[in-house]
Amino acid sequence: MDYTFTKDQEMIRKSAREFFIKECPKDRVRELKDDPQAYDPLMWKKMVDLGFLGLIIPEMYGGMQGDLIELMIFTEELGRNLVPCPFFGTVVECTVPLLKFGTDPQKQKYLTGIAEKGAIWSLAQAEQVADFEAEDINLTAEADNGNFVLNGTKLFVPYAAEADFFIVAARTNKIGDPREGVTLFIVEAGAEGIGIEAMPTTARDCRGEVRFDGVRVTGDNVLGEQDQGWTILDTVLQHAAVFKAVEMSGGAQAVFDLTVNYARERKQFNKSIGSFQAVQHKLVDLLTLVDGLKYLVYEAAWHMNNGTSSRGLNSMAKVKANAVYHEVCHHGIVLHGAIGWTEEMDIGLYHIKTKAAQFDGGLSTLHLERIAAELEAYVPEYRKLYPG
Amino acid sequence: MNFLFGEKEERLRSEIREFVKENMPPDYIGNMFVEEESDEGWDFAMSMARKMAQKKWLVMSWPEEYGGMGASTWERVVLAEEAAYWGIPGLSMGISGTAWVGPTLMISGTKDQQDRFLPPIAAGEPDGVWCTGYSEPDAGSDLASLQTRAVRDGNEYIINGQKVWTSCAHLARWMWLICRTNSDAKKKHQGLSIFMVDMRSEGLTVNPLRNLVGGHVFNEVFFKDVRVPAENLVGRENEGWHQLMTALGFERGIAISFTASVRRKFDALVEYVKDAGLMSRPRVRAQLADLAVDIETARLLAYEPVCLAEEGIMNVHAASRDKANIDHLHEKLARVGTEILGAYSQLDYLHKDSKWTKLGGTFEHLYYYNVGMAIAAGTTYVQKNIVGQFGLQLPRSY
Incomplete structure (x- = not known):
């Protein structure tokens, strides 16, 4: 350690x-x-x-x-x-x-x-349900003499209007398990038949709807194997979960620091508000959350780098980040008082990203379920010592 | 950066598991304070303490001359984790001997004190069992306002007063006692001294206090003209607060063991959920997953001060942060665990052998005892004061 x-x-x-x-x-x-x-x-x-x-x-x-x-x-x-x-x-x-x-x-x-x-790249995965499950991928890719024709609509595509390339998740087989029959395509953003419309997000992060209307893609632009794209998306989601959690951890640390500094400086009743126990204890709770998130994302990223990662740990990092980022922004602003709820203070710049950050790499409902699935298959240490 | 234990530590871990397999009942789950509550529990704890002493594990981080093996910090972490996970009792030899009496004496004790007091602790003998006399009826969180007095009389001190919430006083051979030696000191935390008191001294009485579920963990202890030899004073007279802070630092580094014991109970809960066919319930799944995140986070937080100490950085507030965090985690595990056990969680853990009891009554026990643990060694809220003041450098709030 x-x-x-x-x-x-x-x-x-x-x-x-x-x-x-x-x-x-x-x-x-x-x-x-x-x-x-x-x-x-x-x-x-x-x-x-x-x-x-x-x-x-x-x-x-x-x-x-x-x-x-x-x-x-x-x-x-x-x-x-x-x-x-x-x-x-x-x-x-x-x-x-x-x-x-x-x-x-x-x-x-x-x-x-x-x-x-x-070059700016963007993953076009989410559709109507936008939950990172295989059932959500319904944009079709019809084979046509070794090439493919894409039809459908993607939502919440990052930097849609600025991207040079998309990686598009498409359905190439509708029969059976929805996880089998997904194929990924590399598509130039300027390809004929692509229509982009900006989505009005609170984070103002240039997400868009991308419509594919008979977009032709050559066979050499398939990423990975045909119908095997779900494995790739799963790898991407695990990386996205961990590294979005890392990004959120950095943001949460900054929000915490802004709040503690403000609590030290702001005076009421002739005292800094940080001297009040209600304020202090909330700050300690937030410190514990922020410190805990930091080490959890370090651990997840370290294991990923070391080749020893587990789905459960990657999901834990994102569940924790989703909770902590919200807590530290919400309570950080309340601890600031009214000034924290204005455009003037930096803390609000962090908070308007909360919903986008929670979505990228997967929401907590998805990751809690992944952790539960891992627990279901897990054999505890004591059962290894004393087989039941 | 590295999130795995080294080979040496993993070897020790395997060795301890072999030891567990040979010496512990199968599927045993350790409960907090359980050693003190019954004669059988205490005998079991003392027998395990002796076995661990033979392995040199009981005080493994002490130098070899005092019965330890000069173990590394991370080896000690592994022992703390494994002992807590498998519920090996006896490691603390009452409440304080191995944990802070010994370490503090090694820093501040005289050679004679070290020779007298360290060997029985290291050997796991009944004479090495200690209790700690800190709290008084009017000195709890505000410990420095304590009133028990020691007055010098020739080569002795005469002690009068009362201590309360003294865990293990009914089993201990010695007490690590703080009392006032100078009432005229400018500040209340000055003028205090630490004494090592023979529990068999004349004028010393121990009365059991029963907790709200009828268990006997702590006591009140009365001192009426109790004579203690001056050679049992630790460090210098009137500098007891310093010894106490040193000792409390050892006491609060308990998050590592608690996280491991939480993990053991959580593992049992997950297995119960599977066996009872409850794993298909979405709420139960989400509750378990949520707890898994909290447990892993608590584990990593508890390692932080150890990692920093290895780099020579003392992070004193982290122990308080982690104590408060564990208090919350205990409460959550107890709440979720008893909710999952449902109707069965109302059974009395004192009758844990009843045919209706699930998981050895460990969740019924935890539900009531985690409240006590949130108070012991400084309440959750006192810990947060410490973190606010010393960790976040905010003005003192009390």
Whole structure:
């Protein structure tokens, strides 16, 4: 057991933090709220130049060849500093499956574009129910002489209007288990037959509805095997759950720090409000939540990097993040008093992301069920010692 | 960063499990305070203490000259976890000997005190069983306002006063006692001293106090002109608060064991749910999954001060944070567990051998005893004061 980071890892944290503080102060975050692009292309370019987009991409494809611990550190800082940009969708939801399931030509072509040019990628998975279950995937892909024709509608697609490429989850077989018969396609955003409409989200994070109206995709743009896409989506969801939880943990730490600092400074009855026991005990509860989330996401990311991860642990990270992010934002604002409920204070910038963050990587209902399923199959230590 | 235990620790873990298999009844679930409550429980605890002493596990982190094995911090963590998970009783030798009397004496005791008091603790002997005299009727959370007095008389001190909520006083050979030696000190936490008192001393009376479910864990202890040799003073006169803070630091590092014992009860609950065919109920599934998250989180939090200490960083408030967190976790596990047991949770754990009792009565026990544990070693709310003041550097709130 060791919770410390190496010097190199600390350096990554330091450079990420300094970059975000310099390039994305909170006033910039406020401006981006009213910008339909919801990110800053110049800052994105700088992130590409510093190698951040190629963090986990091998050197042979122009990346930094970093590991998931480095991605974790970077993502935690991104969340702490609340940087609006398509990093999560591009790196976690699309680079990961390209790396793990792409063919060599696909990797050569697309990973290089992400690492070196900052191509924006977006996973188009959710449809009407939007719950990350296989039953929700009904967009059809009809085979046509080795090519495919896509028809259907995707919702809540990250940075839909800004994406260069989509990874589209489509149904290629409607018979039997809905998990069998899902295929993933790499689709250029400019392809004929694609229509995009912005969805008005509280987070102002450029999510959109993407309609596929007879969109033609060549067979070499299938990601993984035909009808075997659900396995890939499951891998993506586990990574998304863990790394969105990491991002939320960074955000929760920042919200907590804002709140404690405010409780120290704000005076009422000639005392700092942090001297009141009701305030203090709530802050201690929030500290416990934030500290606990931090170590739980570190553990999940560490095991993922180590090749020893479990579905249950990955789900735990997201369940905890979904709960803690809400708690710390809600009570952090109440502890601020009325000023916390205004646009003026930074804490609100974090809170407007709550619902989007809880959705990405899966809601708690889905993950609690996954944990329960793991418990169902689990043999406790005492049963190994004393077989029943 | 590493979230696995090393080979050495895992080897110790396997060794302890072998020991459990040889020496513990199968499917045993340890309950808090259960050792003190019955003669059979106490005899079992003392027999296990001796067996662990033979393995040098009882005080494994102590130097070899005092009966330990100079074990690493992480080995101690493994022992704490395993002992709690398997419910091996006796590791604390009453309430305090192995946990803080010994460690504090190694820091502040004289050579003579170390030679006299450490070996019986390390050997798991009845003479190494201790209780701790802190709380008084008017000094609970505000411990420094305590009134029991010790007055020097030649080579002795004469003690008068009363202690209360003294766990194990009815079983202990010695008491680790704090009392006032200077009533004129400027501040109330000055002028206090720690004494080691023979429980067989003349003028010392122990009265049992029964808790709300009839169990006998703690006592009240009266001192009427009790004479204690001056050589039993720990450290210097009037500097007892310092010893006490050192000792409390050892006492509050209990989250590791509690998380492991919670895990054992949770495992039993999951198995019960499966066997009873309740696993198909969505509410039960969600409750269990939710608890699993809390337990894993508590485990990782409890390791944090250990990790930091290995780096030379003392994180004093973390122990209080984790005590409060465990208090909440105990309450939640007890609530969910008894809800799942439903009607059966109303059975009296004192009749845990009844044919109707489920899971050895462990959830009925936990339901009532977690309340006591939320008070012992500093209530949940006192712990939160400590975290607020020392961890978050907020102004003192009381």
